[in-house]
Amino acid sequence: MAQVVLATHNPHKVEEFAAIVAATRPDLTVIGYDGPEPVEDGVTFAENALIKARAAAAHTGLPALADDSGVCVDVLGGAPGVFSAYWAGHRKDAVANLDLLLDQLSDIADPHRTAQFVSTIALVIPGASTAGGAVEHVVEGVWPGRLARAAAGAGGFGYDPIFIPDDQPGGAQRTAGEFSAAEKNEASHRARAFTALVPLLGAL
Template sequence: MTRAVLATHNPHKVVEFARIVAATRPDLELIGYDGPEPVEDGVTFAQNALIKARAAAAHTGLAAFADDSGVCVDVLGGAPGVFSAYWAGHRKDDRANRALLLDQISDIADPHRTAHYVSVIALALPGGDEHVVEGVWPGRIAAAVRGDGGFGYDPVFIPDEQPTDAERTVGEWSDEEKTARSHRARAFEALQPLLSLI
């Protein structure tokens, strides 16, 4: 069994990554990260993902994965973007973040509520090699919160590609549906050719 560390203190990401890895690489054991949380002072998803992966690799001596992700709304010039987790203030509050985003674009009608989720995964190896991949999930922002599944902006994000005929937010999807299609799943798929380096 190959072991690597997932550089996050976000329990939602741990669960989601565990599902993705189990579905695609059952021989890869992702262990949790309990080390110090670095300051994420990058201005791009890639910079922040690398900051976290480097810190975890240095702390554990293992290959480390880190994800930095968010939702980018076209009419807001790509915001919240890297500020998605703290959009409504200095502490992570999914409900407040969603409420602020919906308020900011409340006067914008379809089809101008287009958006996309971005996940950038950085892989940092103990020897110093680093790799970055990206997954993008296009869609749009709903007019109101729908569903209580997922986390972050899931209950207001409507992906372009739906697993059924009904148009639903990710908050209304099953865990299995999200695991197969999400921005993190797409980024992890792009990472597959690099896993042999671990």
Template structure:
């Protein structure tokens, strides 16, 4: 029996990516996008923002809700852009501007000091039937370690994918995530790692 779970985002790229991740381990769960109002994300860390979004989606739809708050954390910048990744170049979300501003800020930084991580914090919120309370709230984190390229490569993915080079690749044949297939990314990404950590809780739905 297929069960619906709402993903608290209006970003179609994230919905498609989560659908691939979920299908690999929980084909009985059908991920649907969220069409309700966007809450104010005024948390001071990934976990707080993920919970804000998941609670809003669970209240609005009455369904179990997942929310991902994610970004890139650069070691030499003390973990920035972090929770400000989506708005790094200004108040308007502009992935290309964000990416090029970050590259410009790191223009004088050479390997091995370009280390970075993609961070995904996923909140699961399950509404209580017949109540405004929640039956479950849980937060997990996934981190994908790597480093930043000096220029974008590849047309795949979204956000900072074209400049992120994951660890563990063969030297001389390293690719940015923008050069990976959607299936490769879904199997290894920070979101995939966080989703796997949710496994036991999702089994209880």
């Protein structure tokens, strides 16, 4: 069974990715990354995803996946965006990030609380090119929705408890934090990005 390393120290992401990958490529085993964390100094999701995937591939010698993702709020011009994990400071405090974003949007009416979860996945396969270098691919998935006025649901992580995805069955208005793991893994921005990635995984 082939292995692919997921370039993150976030166990929630490893669990979520493993479930998404298993649904379409059960022959692949997703393993966590225990190497050094590179400096994510890119200004786009794609740049940061490539930085992480390249570092993991170089450290392990294995094909590497990296996801850079966040919530992009229309009225904030797409912020927090690439700064989603650090919105309230460099401690990566998910609760503080969520609370700060809700506070910033406290006076914004519901029709203007539109947002998208964006996931960009980079795949780096070391030594796979004809010249012996790495082969790199980048794909993106977008999950449109809007932001709730208060957190709801204990599932997921990050901004999930305040993100209400569009087009829910029966017109439901649940947050992603109220989705089951199976529901989220089928509909999320990461699932959408991975769907775009599947045709590129033939070399693994």
